[in-house]
Amino acid sequence: MSDAQRDRPTLLGLLPWGERRAVSDALRTETVGGLVLLVAALVALVWANTPWSGAYEALRDTRFGPSAMGLDLSVGHWASDGLLTIFFLVAGIELKRELVVGELRTPAAAALPVVAALCGMAIPAVLCAVVSSAGGGSPTAWAVPMATDIAFALAVLAVLSTSLPSALRAFLLTLAVVDDLGAILIIAVFFTSDLNLLALGGAVACLVLFWLLQRMRVRGWWWYVALGVAAWVLMYNGGIHATVAGVAMGLILRTTPDGAGGAGRGAEKVSPGDRTAHRLRPFSAGVAVPLFALFAAGVSVSPEALGAVFTRPEPLGVVVGLVAGKAIGIFAGTYFTARFTRAQLNPDLAWADVLGLSVLAGIGFTVALLIGELSFPDPAQADHIKAAVLVASVTAATVAAVLLKRRDRIYRRLCQEEDRDDDADGVPDIYQRNERGAA
Template identity: 65%
Template sequence: MGDDRRERVTFPGLPPWPERATVARILRTETTGGLILLVAAAVALVWANSPWGASYARVRDLHVGIPPLGLDMSVAHWTAEGLLTIFFLVAGIELKRELVTGELGTPSTATLPVVAAAGGVAVPAAVYLAVAGIGGGSMKGWAVPMATDIAFALAVLAVLGTHLPAAMRAFLLTLAVVDDLGAILVIAIVFTAGLHPPALAGAGAGLVVFHLLQRYRIGGWWWYVPLGTVIWALTYKGGVHATVAGVAMGLILRARPDRRAGEDASPADRAEHLLRPVSAAVAAPLFALFAAGVRVSAPAIGAIFVRPELLGVVLGLVAGKTAGIVAGTWLAARFTRARLSPGLAWADVVALAALGGIGFTVALLIGELAFTDPGQVEHVKAAVLVGSVTAAVVAALLVRRRNRVYRALWEAEGRDAGADGGPDAHRRP
């Protein structure tokens, strides 16, 4: 009886104005970044399948770097291990902000997005394992359909959802932040090769120095850029995917300004302000340019429906993500104190869950890590593209339907059939 009287926590709630302004800024940048990402992927596909496809492969596989330092990598490898570190650094900053000042700051408000994201991670992996197991395929790709590409998802939502409530965007953003954490943990724990303890110890020592610089309020890019570069290089040499270094540094940055030290903005806010445009307009698109260039042919597309591991990726993204997010949200709303915002309907949750199936950037990255044979990698990339496009189409139909509903409500609220100078919805009976 007492439990029933406890106040239930609404998610997503209405955060204070500074947090709302931050979320709005992130959404605007990610939407633009998603459109740039889409163009980069289209260019990659057209280039790789054009008469100049051989030049695409030459540029992608061109090796540059410093061989004596073990940093001699292909252009594609540099974008995955180097530029994408900036993308994950921004993701780490987002996660830190959510943990300190956002919806994840207290267990009661964090429950719903965490459980929803957990469902969106576990169910796609289970779908993949079931399909691959039944068909006798490789189990190595179980993590490929786990990730959501927030830039693409927000771009679809922004382009088609002109009248959707702000709560839908806030829900998707928070869900994606937790989803990214799951992908980061998988990359850090599962996809390691030839661990080199001395290098990892050096990276750890660098992170300690990074933390001390933050703790003692020491500023200046001349400290952080060289130190961050060393941490990144040692992480790569240590056998852990170098993007993990970006996440770690993002989590260390302070998310609250120290007014006593004269700070108008926190280090995390300043770093995010500088790096988000680079992440959205340069890092992620260049990765897509050199990761999405898959040779598309009838046999390659046909293989998706024959080879179980490829079908598992597609079904995991399209069906597993939707089912997992909806189930997780329902479980959290049913069995915990958390509940959906009154401004959201369950049909909205289904549309957002379908958007979660747009894997793309991180799914392509995990596909490259999970499979080592070049032929397998190309086929898995094709499956990721087919699954992401299918999820985007399904989500677009659902989002457009919800947008029509909210547009009708908006028009009804503003209608003045009585010509009395005020909306009918606000006229007294």
């Protein structure tokens, strides 16, 4: 290798040891949650297509909650506006951690995943709008195929027993985190009802107080729970989707501990953000998201319903956006960013690996279902969009499985090299060899 090649930045290279541990902890929980999510989605589909579908619809539409606070909501509504707030809170914390101590903390490191994620949102949206409009339909569904479902994608890998090197898994996680931020911005900007400025002002005041308590290092969790609930209620009544409150609180929470390595009562070993994510991520991945899927994925899969996916322009646009748009957008964004920055791909990997990961990102289950509900208030149209999301996610998973399985032997070898610890000191040998080489 020449000196010029050695000096070029490496694309999808070995992660730093601290970053790899944080990514592994997050993905381990997401993988288990993804398997629960798959089961919940299958239960919803089977239940909604049996003679007992009436019971499913009755349960989903059952209303409860304090009507005086404007919260007399259906079970399905509580799942989408309430439980998914926990999901977006964890996503906000993860994004904050990436921005402060993770892959997005420097412009050079952030360029690749951010550009790839933005292309992976823009191209699906454009393709969906073009296909819908060309077929004489409305481009209303343009935002549906923009998000990647990390839990569903990891569950597919787990079912297939497919190993991926840590760099590819981290890249997939970062794509999903940026996607989640884009999705919440779209929800906040494009899917607002009549605004109640007084309620929104109260929500902002709660979030400002939340931020001040973080700045003052107040540690009583009850303050934050009370303010979080109040911000959620006020945000909902203010006309903005209540999940926005979740991601706002996640971005406010600190992700670096005070006095790390120091002594004394004031030193923190774990930041508030990491502590909150550690406690809430199992509930988010294992309960909140699967329950949302249980009440959102129950759509008809009759021949007529499936036929509508490929004959109606809006559902067809969603399928094209998720399956083709995601693959084209992420792969093209990655390739041209590497060319522009003169980065060289990790010699242990190939561009076929990037393509397989790009196709896998076309699994856009949870957030895509949520945006589909918001885009189409009419239940019949919403069911067609949901069916399109399911068809597209299964298609993307199948194609990605074929592409990634072809390289599984290489992935397993790389994972074994990354995990090998002959001296049993808790740190893989590959990191110690790199340190000795650098010295």
